[in-house]
Amino acid sequence: MHWTSPVSSGLLLEASFVHIYSDAARARVNPYFDPSPVPLIAVQEQATGMRYRGTSNAPRSINDPSTARLVATYVTGAHSMKAGFNWGTVDQSRETFSPDAPLEFRLNRGVPNRITLQATPYTALVEGMEAAVFVQDRWTVGRATLSGGLRYDFFTDSFPAQTIGAGPLVPNRNIVFEKRDGVTWHDVEPRAGLAYDVFGDARTALKVSLNKYLTGDGSGGPFGIGAAPANSMVTSTTRSWNDANRDYVPDCVLTDPRSNGECGAMANLDFGSPLSTLAYDPDLMNGFGKRTYNWQFSTGVQHELVPRVSVGLDYWRTWFGNFIVIDHRAYDRSDFDEFSITAPSDPRLPGGGGYTISGLYDLKPTAFGRAASGLVTRSKNYGEMTEHWNGLDFNLNARPRNGLLLQGGTSTFRRSTNNCAVAQEVAAEPPPERGGALPTYHPGGVLLETATLLGGGFCDAEGTFLTQVKLLGSFTIPRIDVRVSASLQNLPGPEVQAEYTATNAVIQPTLGRPLAGGASNVPIALLEPRSTYGERMNQIDLRFGKILRYGRTRLNVGVDVYNVLNSNAVLAVNNAFASWQQPTEILNARFAKVVLQLNY
Numbered sequence: 001m002h003w004t005s006p007v008s009s010g011l012l013l014e015a016s017f018v019h020i021y022s023d024a025a026r027a028r029v030n031p032y033f034d035p036s037p038v039p040l041i042a043v044q045e046q047a048t049g050m051r052y053r054g055t056s057n058a059p060r061s062i063n064d065p066s067t068a069r070l071v072a073t074y075v076t077g078a079h080s081m082k083a084g085f086n087w088g089t090v091d092q093s094r095e096t097f098s099p100d101a102p103l104e105f106r107l108n109r110g111v112p113n114r115i116t117l118q119a120t121p122y123t124a125l126v127e128g129m130e131a132a133v134f135v136q137d138r139w140t141v142g143r144a145t146l147s148g149g150l151r152y153d154f155f156t157d158s159f160p161a162q163t164i165g166a167g168p169l170v171p172n173r174n175i176v177f178e179k180r181d182g183v184t185w186h187d188v189e190p191r192a193g194l195a196y197d198v199f200g201d202a203r204t205a206l207k208v209s210l211n212k213y214l215t216g217d218g219s220g221g222p223f224g225i226g227a228a229p230a231n232s233m234v235t236s237t238t239r240s241w242n243d244a245n246r247d248y249v250p251d252c253v254l255t256d257p258r259s260n261g262e263c264g265a266m267a268n269l270d271f272g273s274p275l276s277t278l279a280y281d282p283d284l285m286n287g288f289g290k291r292t293y294n295w296q297f298s299t300g301v302q303h304e305l306v307p308r309v310s311v312g313l314d315y316w317r318t319w320f321g322n323f324i325v326i327d328h329r330a331y332d333r334s335d336f337d338e339f340s341i342t343a344p345s346d347p348r349l350p351g352g353g354g355y356t357i358s359g360l361y362d363l364k365p366t367a368f369g370r371a372a373s374g375l376v377t378r379s380k381n382y383g384e385m386t387e388h389w390n391g392l393d394f395n396l397n398a399r400p401r402n403g404l405l406l407q408g409g410t411s412t413f414r415r416s417t418n419n420c421a422v423a424q425e426v427a428a429e430p431p432p433e434r435g436g437a438l439p440t441y442h443p444g445g446v447l448l449e450t451a452t453l454l455g456g457g458f459c460d461a462e463g464t465f466l467t468q469v470k471l472l473g474s475f476t477i478p479r480i481d482v483r484v485s486a487s488l489q490n491l492p493g494p495e496v497q498a499e500y501t502a503t504n505a506v507i508q509p510t511l512g513r514p515l516a517g518g519a520s521n522v523p524i525a526l527l528e529p530r531s532t533y534g535e536r537m538n539q540i541d542l543r544f545g546k547i548l549r550y551g552r553t554r555l556n557v558g559v560d561v562y563n564v565l566n567s568n569a570v571l572a573v574n575n576a577f578a579s580w581q582q583p584t585e586i587l588n589a590r591f592a593k594v595v596l597q598l599n600y
Helices: 504-511
Strands: 002-006 011-019 022-025 042-045 050-053 058-063 066-075 079-097 103-108 111-118 122-141 144-159 162-164 175-177 180-197 204-214 236-240 278-280 286-288 293-306 309-321 324-328 336-342 356-363 374-378 386-401 404-418 466-477 482-491 499-503 521-525 537-550 553-562 570-573 583-586 591-599
Touching: 122 162, 122 180, 336 504, 356 521, 499 504
Parallel strands: 042 103, 180 286, 278 374
Antiparallel strands: 002 011, 011 066, 022 058, 042 050, 058 079, 066 079, 079 122, 103 111, 111 236, 122 144, 144 180, 162 175, 180 204, 204 293, 293 309, 309 386, 324 374, 336 356, 386 404, 404 466, 466 482, 482 537, 499 521, 537 553, 553 591, 570 583
16 A cells, blocks of 8 residues: 655655565475375485485465555755655564475485484464664755765564474474563664765766665564574484495484484484573663674766766675674583594695695584583674675766667676684584574584584685676667667676585594594585686577557567577586586576567
């Protein structure tokens, strides 16, 4: 619902209200495979990185938000002012269930070595409200145009009372969560910009801006649905599996957390218990300036070379702050043993491989399975953590004659991260991707899924400068009024990573013992993140279009041809070292699409 009212020639009022209900889920039971008497079990093959067969967990997400907006715009000769108010609710339910068996088998070249157990089903609930008040103004003074604004944001949420019952692998579970308050946050974000006509001839403009933005910690993020009590339980764990008779059936009691039969002990003995394994630092929960944020700075110049032809050059930088980490308080440095490995020989690795990867740690057997205790807190409690993006954009815009358009440019950028200060703390885990929910806490998945890196490895990743090139041209053929358009994209290839499956035979010479928990191997990264990329991708697309007019009716007729040269550029590669760099996705083959659009 939207309402506008032009009160006067200089004042415009706008208001809107939107309510959206969505329920997204896949089939609760696999409709293509009869689950009786044996349900389908998911499989991960380490040699190829593939996951196949069943699905051990899947979500059903119900969102029921309402939003409202009220804005007033006032325009005078020199000023363009805008003030407004936003309001919205954040109500969400996310159920996690198993369409197939609540298990995943991990194999290495067909040989079983691990089982992942899921404590499904369970549901996370959150209710919340967010609001914002903002004011902004654009003021022209001589050759300068100034813009500025200020925005106040408020967010609060809570978690309704709920009961979580039993599941196939947690038959005795009966957990009652009382209603609990979440966060109450206040934030203020300034915005500022300047555009200046350098020579006063409207041909050269200098621009600069500095703005602060908030990231998605709240609605849908780690302090929204991610902080629901159900997501603080141990809902997943792993255990080693020695399938001695190769019948692909775990001959053990899966609900018994102790080592028995072919199965090792659970990596987390709190699996399925009512214990909350995550606590939240009280300093995060209330007050001003608690949310993760980013600042964006940009400056550039735009110049008209000749009439209807202009070029622009812009530099931009983005940096983030208020990072969150998980402090695994159940462990300290004395609970780990250090080891190193020698990278395998391969001409595709730096220097042909054979280099040493050190700073790797494995839990001591005496600490394996220890009850979890995690604290969600700020990275600044352990030291500095940084993430920066830097970029340089060049663009050209030309309209040399009627019916002819040429546009193009390049964008060069780099992402740099450093979390070495956090990695020095044995029990501090770097944060999830911005805006994502906190991972379900379980040491078996967090600390033993890959070899733990403490202050070593690739904690300081400068990244590689990447460049995108894009060109666009269109020409309207006189007399027949047919427009021909073409676009060219030249993009960086996919990032190449290398996940090496290091077995006990590789690790034991420096570790001095087998891996804890009966694990047979551990994945280890061989390449620094964002350092290696595949071949660049080229794609050319064409469009032919014509407008047919019949009085007030207009028919747009067109043909789009994608990937004209039928390129088979690689978009993604396999990162499992046993199948390293084998393509997993290529550019779609050449195809055409007919477009018909009727306007009346």
